[in-house]
Amino acid sequence: MPIITVNGQEVHVEPQFTVIQAAEKLGIYVPRYCYHPGLSIAGSCRMCLVEIENMFKLAISCYTRVRDGMTVTTDSKRVTQARKAMLEFLLINHPLDCPVCDQSGECDLQNYYMEIGQYDSRFLENKIKRKKAFPVGPHVVLDQERCILCTRCTRFCEEVSRSHELGVFNRGNRSVIDLHPAKTLDNPYSGNVIDICPVGALTEREFRFKCRVWYLSTRDSICSGCARGCNISIHYNESRPYKAGGRRAQRLKPRFNPLVNQWWMCDEGRFGYEFIDKNRIEQPYLRAIAELELSEWDKVIDEVSTALKSAWQKFGPNSIGVIASPQLSNEELYLIQKLFAELMGIEQIGYRNPWEKGGFQDDFLIRADKNPNSRGAEEIGLSGDVRTILEKAACGEIKILYIFQHNFDSEEARKMLEQAEYIVFQGTNWNKTADFANVILPGATYAEKDGTFTNFEGRVQRFQQAFLPLSEAKADSEILTVLAEKLEYPLVYLTAEDIFMEWYGKPYEGLEEFGEMISQKKHQWTI
Amino acid sequence: MPIVKLVSEHFGNPQAKQLSWYRDHGGYAAARKALFEMEPKEVTDEVIKSNLRGLGGAGFPTGKKWNFVPTNTDKPIYLAVNADESEPGTFKDRYILEWDPHRLLEGIILCAYAVGIHTAYLYIRGEYVRPAEILQQAIYEAYQEGMLGEHVLGKDFHLDVYIHRGAGAYICGEETGLLESLEGKKGWPRLKPPFPALVGLFECPTVINNVETLAHLPKIISKGGPWFANVGCEHNGGTRLFALSGSVKKPGVYELPLGTSMPELIYEHGGGIIHDKPLKAVIPGGASAAVLTADEIDVPLDFDTLMKIGSMLGSGAVIAMDDDICMVKATQNIMRFFAHESCGQCTPCREGTGWVYKIVTRILEGTGTRQDITNLMELADNMSGTSICALSDGAAMSFRSFVKKFASEFEYHIRYKKCDVEEN
Numbered sequence: 021m022p023i024i025t026v027n028g029q030e031v032h033v034e035p036q037f038t039v040i041q042a043a044e045k046l047g048i049y050v051p052r053y054c055y056h057p058g059l060s061i062a063g064s065c066r067m068c069l070v071e072i073e074n075m076f077k078l079a080i081s082c083y084t085r086v087r088d089g090m091t092v093t094t095d096s097k098r099v100t101q102a103r104k105a106m107l108e109f110l111l112i113n114h115p116l117d118c119p120v121c122d123q124s125g126e127c128d129l130q131n132y133y134m135e136i137g138q139y140d141s142r143f144l145e146n147k148i149k150r151k152k153a154f155p156v157g158p159h160v161v162l163d164q165e166r167c168i169l170c171t172r173c174t175r176f177c178e179e180v181s182r183s184h185e186l187g188v189f190n191r192g193n194r195s196v197i198d199l200h201p202a203k204t205l206d207n208p209y210s211g212n213v214i215d216i217c218p219v220g221a222l223t224e225r226e227f228r229f230k231c232r233v234w235y236l237s238t239r240d241s242i243c244s245g246c247a248r249g250c251n252i253s254i255h256y257n258e259s260r261p262y263k264a265g266g267r268r269a270q271r272l273k274p275r276f277n278p279l280v281n282q283w284w285m286c287d288e289g290r291f292g293y294e295f296i297d298k299n300r301i302e303q304p305y306l307r308a309i310a311e312l313e314l315s316e317w318d319k320v321i322d323e324v325s326t327a328l329k330s331a332w333q334k335f336g337p338n339s340i341g342v343i344a345s346p347q348l349s350n351e352e353l354y355l356i357q358k359l360f361a362e363l364m365g366i367e368q369i370g371y372r373n374p375w376e377k378g379g380f381q382d383d384f385l386i387r388a389d390k391n392p393n394s395r396g397a398e399e400i401g402l403s404g405d406v407r408t409i410l411e412k413a414a415c416g417e418i419k420i421l422y423i424f425q426h427n428f429d430s431e432e433a434r435k436m437l438e439q440a441e442y443i444v445f446q447g448t449n450w451n452k453t454a455d456f457a458n459v460i461l462p463g464a465t466y467a468e469k470d471g472t473f474t475n476f477e478g479r480v481q482r483f484q485q486a487f488l489p490l491s492e493a494k495a496d497s498e499i500l501t502v503l504a505e506k507l508e509y510p511l512v513y514l515t516a517e518d519i520f521m522e523w524y525g526k527p528y529e530g531l532e533e534f535g536e537m538i539s540q541k542k543h544q545w546t547i
Numbered sequence: 548m549p550i551v552k553l554v555s556e557h558f559g560n561p562q563a564k565q566l567s568w569y570r571d572h573g574g575y576a577a578a579r580k581a582l583f584e585m586e587p588k589e590v591t592d593e594v595i596k597s598n599l600r601g602l603g604g605a606g607f608p609t610g611k612k613w614n615f616v617p618t619n620t621d622k623p624i625y626l627a628v629n630a631d632e633s634e635p636g637t638f639k640d641r642y643i644l645e646w647d648p649h650r651l652l653e654g655i656i657l658c659a660y661a662v663g664i665h666t667a668y669l670y671i672r673g674e675y676v677r678p679a680e681i682l683q684q685a686i687y688e689a690y691q692e693g694m695l696g697e698h699v700l701g702k703d704f705h706l707d708v709y710i711h712r713g714a715g716a717y718i719c720g721e722e723t724g725l726l727e728s729l730e731g732k733k734g735w736p737r738l739k740p741p742f743p744a745l746v747g748l749f750e751c752p753t754v755i756n757n758v759e760t761l762a763h764l765p766k767i768i769s770k771g772g773p774w775f776a777n778v779g780c781e782h783n784g785g786t787r788l789f790a791l792s793g794s795v796k797k798p799g800v801y802e803l804p805l806g807t808s809m810p811e812l813i814y815e816h817g818g819g820i821i822h823d824k825p826l827k828a829v830i831p832g833g834a835s836a837a838v839l840t841a842d843e844i845d846v847p848l849d850f851d852t853l854m855k856i857g858s859m860l861g862s863g864a865v866i867a868m869d870d871d872i873c874m875v876k877a878t879q880n881i882m883r884f885f886a887h888e889s890c891g892q893c894t895p896c897r898e899g900t901g902w903v904y905k906i907v908t909r910i911l912e913g914t915g916t917r918q919d920i921t922n923l924m925e926l927a928d929n930m931s932g933t934s935i936c937a938l939s940d941g942a943a944m945s946f947r948s949f950v951k952k953f954a955s956e957f958e959y960h961i962r963y964k965k966c967d968v969e970e971n
Contacts, residue, residue: 063738064892066933077932083738105929109898142922145905169891188733193901195891
């Protein structure tokens, strides 16, 4: 392996490495605009220029391959001067509209200007006018004046989404990014161009002007939109509830995971976060005669435990049916299995909605299974047939149906739910199942709790709580432990991690950085 | 030195573009000699001995360029003929295309045979409508007569030649911009390495030669490399076509041995400066070359000497400017061209060329400041050596030389808000 020296530090790198990658390995960040590790090399922004010993000209570090014995300087006076010059060139025709620009606060023009620019402008001419702020697709707004022509977005549309919507038109300083004729930027991955745009040229229609980015906090999470389990960050705002109608989750951004989603995520996942703050079940409900009425946690837990207990005592464990959800975490599914199957001896436990048709799937990220944890439910052993359970509930064989999260909106399911004697619904959002519930227990979304999902390949990945459950909602594991206590099966776990320890045999910190393939050494059921 | 007619011998003869006439006057004899009497390597060796340099502007030794092409490749090798002549002041290739297209085709055959090429693309400037028509007719005739096609001159060697017309971009004359354009893409120059000799057209090894360079090949093969080398000067073999324009009495294309002195070109062949005015400046090699003041022009016209004095011979476009021409206006003219033709890919070129044009325009409009001159010199530094291709370097080389060598004219404009040249 070649050894190269960057700013006096030596590093061993792979021979196919470029200088920018070698520097990164040493923790030395070289400013860049056009370079993106997930795209081909354009080498055109000229921002990543570095000095290489025995080379007459400055070299672009994104394109220059390492050579054994190479000596690179990324912070010399000459390099800094060149970068400053590039920055000046980029800014001469860039509007000074930072105060009204959505990228403000996460803009690489701002960042590098503060770092290496800080000069007084000597551009006395008129800036070039271009088309401002027009939608190029359902999710993306383009401002050509702010564009620095790094071509990350056009390369994304060529190489990653392979949908060829965006291109560079015209020449010289009249160059602009625009849509090819008769195209709209509506591919399933269009949102990624917003992430990779280093400036405010491409902004998100949903997020625009909703919240300044410096009010946002972030938490590592896993997208719950399909079985891929793309790694994401939840960007949320709690401190300013008057922003964006009080929404806490403001946007989702992909997080790098080379083994799952690289740098990307699909639009379906990216914009599918509304349910976290909208149409939520905020409090427990009890059905009195015909109407659902607001209730309290103590009351509903009493109600559910009494109902379960009496059915179990009168008719035995097979009079209870449990329909878990592949939207729940491994930890919660483990608790369901432990409480209902192992301790109570219930056999009618399933998770798969038989009416759920697979959705859109492609050969990149999007999976037909729109649940994040079907594989986890499978691995934990919740494999009963849901249709049979519902049929038994309809004919009275099952007296109590405990349904998690599912929205049974098919005609067939509705008929069966109508006939069921007693339904407990534990979920996050109002849906068709809730209409038939006798008791409703408000659960927490994945953004409001800790846990893990197992993706379709069997990769166990951790997500973290971004904010507390909305209003009176509780994490499903918490509801289950309280219920278990009432049922006199004390399950004592303080955190989701405790459950994970028991199921998987290691703490969260013990999981590999990019998640790991599910271990066969996980908890084996004795039954 | 006398005019030596190697590639220009048929200029002005309307019959020369017919294959039969060309053949009756010694045409295609060199190709026949090479194909039937020489090994491909011998052809290349002869070209190396001839000291033929790339006459598109860079002056790279032609034989050496051919030798960069890998011999053990399983990919096809292509020839891209650069006929995208668009450097301001340059109009020499046009003469070959219009008057002597078969000489070019013969050169293409020689190059193809030497390197092992079976497909040649002729990338011709879009505005060259007539030359393209003439060339197309010549190609048609060459196919008819068996000079091109399955069996070139009856030998078991096939060669196809296609014309591809450009769409009006200077940058498509840059060799990798040309390749991109040929591939149907936007003419954005490529990052190098890899060089086209290894990874060129359609990712295959590619030779890119200028029209005039190729047109010299028949004479080199028929008379021998050393003979050709002798015509020129050290390391600069043979002659080249000088496109003389500007304030001269007899502008035009003059074929002269490399190493001919610039005063000889301007005063003897060009007939001197119009109305016998004093000469002020000369651009020796197209708009990208640094301007020379009248005091600096007593030099031999060869690649190495001009590089030594901080300019370049480039495409051989010699533009003479007399005493009545405002150098600030000349700079504006040149920068308008570069700003218009910058492809827009690299930051310093895209923004720099436009900025410089605006500054120079402002100086001409009478709102320049002394700071502008400092800024221009700094911008020249910032635009040099920082982009993918040489357009930015060329633009910087040009306006830097104007601002530096004619600073007093810029200062006059800034100070008095008028021109001291045109006033008097």
